Amino acid sequence: MKGSQYAVIGLGRFGSSVAKELIELGFEVLGIDRNEEIVDEMSNVLTHTVVADATDEEVLKSLGIRNFDCAVVAIGDDIQASIMAAILVKDLGVKNVVAKALSELHGKVLHKIGVDRIIYPERDMGIRVAHQLVSPNLLDYIELSKEYTIAELSVTGRISGMTLEQLDTRKKYGCSVVAINKRGGIVIAPTAEDTVDERDIMVVIGTNEQIEDFQQAVSG
Ligand code: ATP
Numbered sequence: 001m002k003g004s005q006y007a008v009i010g011l012g013r014f015g016s017s018v019a020k021e022l023i024e025l026g027f028e029v030l031g032i033d034r035n036e037e038i039v040d041e042m043s044n045v046l047t048h049t050v051v052a053d054a055t056d057e058e059v060l061k062s063l064g065i066r067n068f069d070c071a072v073v074a075i076g077d078d079i080q081a082s083i084m085a086a087i088l089v090k091d092l093g094v095k096n097v098v099a100k101a102l103s104e105l106h107g108k109v110l111h112k113i114g115v116d117r118i119i120y121p122e123r124d125m126g127i128r129v130a131h132q133l134v135s136p137n138l139l140d141y142i143e144l145s146k147e148y149t150i151a152e153l154s155v156t157g158r159i160s161g162m163t164l165e166q167l168d169t170r171k172k173y174g175c176s177v178v179a180i181n182k183r184g185g186i187v188i189a190p191t192a193e194d195t196v197d198e199r200d201i202m203v204v205i206g207t208n209e210q211i212e213d214f215q216q217a218v219s220g
Pocket of ligand 1: 011032034052078
């Protein structure tokens, strides 16, 4: 078991998948839900589970919630309960509180009460899917800021076998290949002589525009 302990409040589709993945990653997870059936289902999967109303301060105190490194508030539909649970865990001293928001307004309120990270699962997944639909060789991306992104691009036949020197991404497009994921392992900080081959994945950093230009030039 690694050091950090997580509490996941609300074990619906979102909360339960966060909780299960944290367990897979080797962390201890306390799952809280007011629905007994849901808690029963998760009791064999998570480190601890409790049937409890997360808007009840005394309950959260008795669970020692302040000792957790991170709490994930994964209540959606009941916005009032989501906000109350978030305020309570923050007030009780949990340093890192992550909460799911159903709408921009819900997210704004969570931000105002000091939630450290707000997730909009449906909105964000919709945006990701749209990007991947229009750019089939874009596998994944992380927005570093409004302008800069790290993207994973699959190597197409058009550039297979080329060295980074031949690709010359920095001069031609302004973006840099910072890693190449090959089936045999990942090449971090590749040099000019390293090649990209079909089925490799390039990790590229640059502005959104630079990455899009590069991605379009190599696609097909
Ligand atoms: P998902 O899309 O993740 O399935 P959702 O957005 O539909 O979830 P809800 O179903 O409202 O959100 O909430 C997720 C879980 O949170 C449910 O299992 C529900 O029982 C639980 N929950 C709601 N309110 C509370 C509360 N006050 N205390 C504890 N658990 C709660």
